[in-house]
Amino acid sequence: MGKDARERESSEPAKKKHATAPSVAEPAEEAKTFEMVPVAECVPEPYRPAPSGVFRSTDPIEALEEARRLVNYVNALIGPKRSLYIATFSGRDCPMNTWWSAVAAPLGVSSEIVETRPYEAPGITKETYWARCVVRNRGGDIIGTAEAICSRDERRWGAGNVDSHAVLQMAQTRAFVAAHRRALALLPVLAGLHPVSAEEMTEDPFEWVPYLDLDAMPDDVKIGLKNLNWGANKARIHLAPFVDADGVIDENRAVAFLSSELDKKNGGAR
Numbered sequence: 001m002g003k004d005a006r007e008r009e010s011s012e013p014a015k016k017k018h019a020t021a022p023s024v025a026e027p028a029e030e031a032k033t034f035e036m037v038p039v040a041e042c043v044p045e046p047y048r049p050a051p052s053g054v055f056r057s058t059d060p061i062e063a064l065e066e067a068r069r070l071v072n073y074v075n076a077l078i079g080p081k082r083s084l085y086i087a088t089f090s091g092r093d094c095p096m097n098t099w100w101s102a103v104a105a106p107l108g109v110s111s112e113i114v115e116t117r118p119y120e121a122p123g124i125t126k127e128t129y130w131a132r133c134v135v136r137n138r139g140g141d142i143i144g145t146a147e148a149i150c151s152r153d154e155r156r157w158g159a160g161n162v163d164s165h166a167v168l169q170m171a172q173t174r175a176f177v178a179a180h181r182r183a184l185a186l187l188p189v190l191a192g193l194h195p196v197s198a199e200e201m202t203e204d205p206f207e208w209v210p211y212l213d214l215d216a217m218p219d220d221v222k223i224g225l226k227n228l229n230w231g232a233n234k235a236r237i238h239l240a241p242f243v244d245a246d247g248v249i250d251e252n253r254a255v256a257f258l259s260s261e262l263d264k265k266n267g268g269a270r
Contacts, residue, residue, distance in 0.1 A: 054107045054137050054184070071191035074102050082213070083243065087198035088236065094198040095188045097173050100180040103187050108138030111179060113172050119149050126152035129168040133175035135183045144183030148174030148200075174199050218251045224258030228265060 055063040078085045078099075085099040104111070112134055119130035128151035135144035150171035152158045157167050177197035181188075185195045214225070214235060225235050238261075242254040 053139070054109055054143065067187060068190055070103060070106060071187050074099070075191055078102070080248070083240075086193065087201075088232075089194075089198070089201045091232070092194040093192070094194045094196060094201060095177075095191075096198045097177050099188075099193075100177055100184070100197070103184065104135075104180060107184075109135060109143070109180075109183065111135045111176055113175065116168060116172055119151075119171075124151055124153055126158065127164060127167060128152065129171040131168075131171040131175040133172070133179040135179045144179040144181075146175050146178030146182055148172075148178055150174060170199065217249060218255075220255045221249065221251060221258065224255055224262065227262050228258065 055066045057063045057066060085096055085102065086093050087096055088094070114132050114134055116129060116131040119128040121128075128149055130147065130149045132147045133145065134142050137143050148171055150157060150167050152162070152167060157170065174197075177199050181195060181197055181200075188195050214222075214232060217225070217239075221239070230238070238257070239249065239254055242250045242257065
């Protein structure tokens with residue numbers, strides 16, 4: 001055996017002695033696959049409520065129950081401030097624009113005056129304005145529209161101390177309440193009110209009076225009204241100046257007024 005062969009044999013044990021333990025082979029990672037999805041399928045569908053839907057339930061009975069609970073809650077909420085939301089015409093309790101706002105807001109119903117302009121027509125001789133209002137549900141669909149006018153030809157708005165902007169704004173208010181009535185006429189009926197709004201009424205044959213609970217008046221006021229033998233509407237008209245925004249009457253002033261009216265009545269009878 002040659003010298004080179006002997007050196008190779010002597011070196012092999014040393015190599016084996018210093019060799020590291022073989023490592024455990026890790027399992028090969030599985031190849032991942034991806035499914036291609038069209039871009040159009042990744043875009044979520046927008047929320048689209050029913051075109052005329054204002055209640056959360058699509059069941060008609062449940063929707064009616066929602067409406068009933070809403071108007072009952074609003075009636076309880078306005079309580080002593082009822083005169084700010086409801087007016088009486090010849091014994092009929094009519095919703096005002098504030099009442100419509102109170103029931104529309106919880107339903108997500110909104111409105112917009114889309115146009116206002118001066119109005120001319122045969123038979124109208126004085127300053128008159130025309131307005132148009134649209135009412136939309138929570139999804140933005142139009143559920144009610146209305147047009148209305150207000151004119152200085154009307155007795156209430158023909159007074160010299162009424163500014164032009166007041167006539168214009170009443171045209172807008174009338175359009176507002178009429179549009180809400182067309183969209184939500186069920187609500188005032190469920191609330192025990194006349195469906196036609198107070199602002200749509202005229203003096204002839206109806207006469208506007210604020211709502212006052214005459215049965216809740218102080219005893220001295222009731223006695224004064226009884227002595228005068230006034231009807232409910234006339235009593236409400238004359239007592240309105242003595243009632244504050246919270247529906248509380250100034251008893252002393254009201255009694256003094258009724259006493260003076262009784263004196264006039266008795267004096268005229270003699």
